[in-house]
Amino acid sequence: MHIPDGFIPLWQCGIYYVITILALYFSLKWAKKNLDEKMVPLMAVLAAGIFAIMSLNVPFPMGSSGHMVGGALVAIIFCAPEAAVIIFTLVLLVQALLMGDGGVTTLGANILNMGIVTGLVGFYSFKTLRNPLGKIKSLFIASWLSIFLAAVMVVLELWFAGKFINLQLALLFLILQAISGIVEGILTVIIILALEKTRPDLLVWNKMKKNNKS
């Protein structure tokens, strides 16, 4: 889902940079208030894990492939989409500057799609669906939705840039991302359940539950 350089006009890239910088400003404010010492290793390991998992493409139909993104996963673990903004800014910056994966001019757009949209959609859909549907179903749906809506965002950005004028191509992209969302959903459920079993103290919702009880 990384948009390379040359796909979006510079003035539009500027708009996405402004949105991303604003989101980063609010995320840093969140960190100053909420990110405690215990979460420091979690943030570092999650950033490394997201970098690693994004390199592992799995084959999809029509000669395509896709990888996990993890924005919903990060936001749900920290109970804060702001954490996804911070982690994805770091990961996407290294991917763009070191590996050429995603453009430098489009870095703002890529952070918006993979860090901001996935984090916001993933966390708030999980929060809304958890009570009526239960943990596993809501985790899966929230992660799937985070990828699908991030893909819709990419389509809109490329449409504004005059690239996705062919409806068939846009639909094909959305179908491929809908498949990618299934992989995202399955892996998010597995990772959260594994964390809950081994280090439940790292899941912020458990900490909140504990604080509410005492």
Next chain:
Amino acid sequence: MKPKDKYFIIVGIIICLIIVVMTPFIASKNPDGLQKTTEQLNTNEESVIYKAPFVDYKIPLFGNGPYSVIAALIVGLLIVLGLGYLAAQIIKRKKPPESS
């Protein structure tokens, strides 16, 4: 740092290393969804203002083989891990939580 946090970091790094070592052998070489659907689009190549040192996750010094990919991924992984730790240390809460 508590021992269980140290253990968490070590286990996390080992899992990440296993993923990056396996990547060149098991990852699909097919283009991703965006590459696949934008293959026929005209892009403005002249607007590419920056060339990354490890393009396509390969260190040029190590050639085009899988070990070049593994080396590039390990370098990237360590940089992200270090940056993540450093950034979190800098931006974390300095004062104890406010009690209401």
